[in-house]
Ligand SMILES: NC(=O)N[C@@H](O)C(=O)O
């Protein structure tokens with residue numbers, strides 16, 4: 001079974017798939033009488049025929065080795081995962097290859113990062129690896145199906 005290596009999550013590496021939500025080199029503006037740095041407008045939110053909603057996901061942390069046998073995407077909207085703890089999680093994405101996921105890439109967050117998957121980007125399901133598994137999620141609320149799943153012809157293994 002093919003193993004997938006894990007890379008640290010960076011905005012540059014993740015750019016083809018979405019946005020990294022993290023403190024930037026410089027704030028957009030200082031607010032609250034200089035007591036708070038605001039980093040504005042970090043994610044490309046995109047919802048067709050629906051609206052943005054904020055949900056909470058409570059996921060059980062996975063144990064190593066992880067078997068990656070399915071990837072999914074949301075044709076009608078972006079999806080952001082913002083951790084409610086400072087625990088790292090795995091972010092698994094793949095380019096589209098004629099309507100199927102191409103070679104997956106695996107990133108590990110540094111505990112102070114969230115991600116926003118752009119619309120229709122192949123990704124693995126939410127994958128906490130330790131901690132409380134609590135995440136705030138910003139994604140599309142609307143009618144109709146917004147979930148396309150693809151079961152991989154051959155699974156991958158991820159050690160962490
Ligand atoms: N299905 C669902 O709401 N969650 C997935 O989209 C996911 O990315 O975890």
Ligand code: NI
Pocket residue numbers: 072073074079123125
């Ligand atoms: Ni998803």
